[in-house]
Amino acid sequence: MIHPGVQQILASVIDAVEREIAPAVEDEYAASLCRTVAQMLRAVRVRVDAEPRALAEDNAELRGLLAGWGDDLPRHVRHQVAEAVAREPEPRYPALPELQEDALRLRAALVSVIDAVPQEDHPVRVAARRYLRRQLEREQAWQQDAFTGPRR
């Protein structure tokens, strides 16, 4: 499942804490913690969304500054600066919304393939099932394993 995503999930958690749980809490300290929880989650919600881009921009700006200073810097820090500038990580993944759109297109195509190839033992269907296993295994970490203990 692509949706609901992190933003929607956190919005629901914040809403439950503020609208349903906090008003029913009588202990003053516990009520105070409810307010902290909601605000922390607001920060997490924005951070999840904004941090990768902010850090990428920040790193690019700082890398440019450090690289530009070069020989103007005192000799004993030049090596550390040059090494830090050189170790730029490879850009690896597109942004999450682009990945999600891509996944929806690809999965819709796979549904069409399954519907169009009715023989279960056809190599296409066999390979599709192997892929589906791996897809579920990849999602399992946050969709199943992260949940522990009573939910209700």
Added chain:
Amino acid sequence: MSGRLDDAGFVGRWFRHRAARLGPGVVDVRVHAVRRLSRGVSRQTWSVSTEVREETGRWSGREFIVRRDHADGGIVPTPLRTEYETYRRLNGSPVPTATALWFEDDPRWEPDGRPAYVRTKVEGDWRLPFIADESPEQDRARIAASKEHLDKLALVHTLDWEGLGFGELFPVPSSPADCAENLIRAALARLADFQFEPNPVLAETISWLRARAPRDCPRITLCKGNNGHGEEVWSGGRIVAMSDWELAALGDPAYDFAQVQEMIPEIHRDGRRIWGLPEALAYYRERTGIEVTVERVEFYRMFYGVLQFLYSHHAAALARRRDPVALRFMWTATEVSFRSQLRLARVFGVDLMKEAIA
């Protein structure tokens, strides 16, 4: 005129306006308390404590139940009206249920501005503390309760569903052989109303289920859907009300056996099984003359993953429309939805399910 369901004053005015619907001879009502019951997550259930006055002038205590969707909607994509109409059609039949009193869709009286229906409250308890007790002393009680449950399922399955109008509520199979395929068609048609994301796991499973859909069902019956421990009201060792008809359908009675919760315990003594699914099916066949095979029950157990996907995807669809959505909807849309896919994947041989939800 509309007011809040947690406002006993408003509920008092509402019930007085509908006093004639509260029961034969009721002319007035006083509402003492309204409280939300925590049990059940798919819809809201509220209890209303009252005193009613009959034409004789005598006041007596009586409780009612109000059912409605959550503000965000219902998790199970069965309309509230269908649930009400199911009760209404069952009233007066041999199947014990609460009495459906009225469906409130007059905007002046809908609590919190959304539809609700009112039914009687049947006294009893949904808990059977001994049903999971595996000590030999409980064997007799467990088997007796299991038989009582089977007797009540037999009543459901032998109803004249056509005469009672259930063909107007649920998709009707074209023949007994069509029962499984009809259920698959109905689930996919319902899903098409709100599906927002392609799901290859579901597509692969549907292909497998269609290839294995049983065609040896002997007759079309009304089926209750989820049933068993936690779904019915018990009193004095008897089921006095069968509740929760959200997954009711017309189809193969094996559909119900696949959804029995705890009420067909496997009991082994001295190396011999003295009670379990085969014995329960034999007992049921004696009562009804209907042959239900273990193979068909297994098929509908596999099919249950489709129902779970249906309602968890419905919760996810509601979550897309409302921001924020109630947290229980969000949980259903995430963990429960993923688990439905794990259940579906079992059908085609991929078993990644770990522990049951606590």
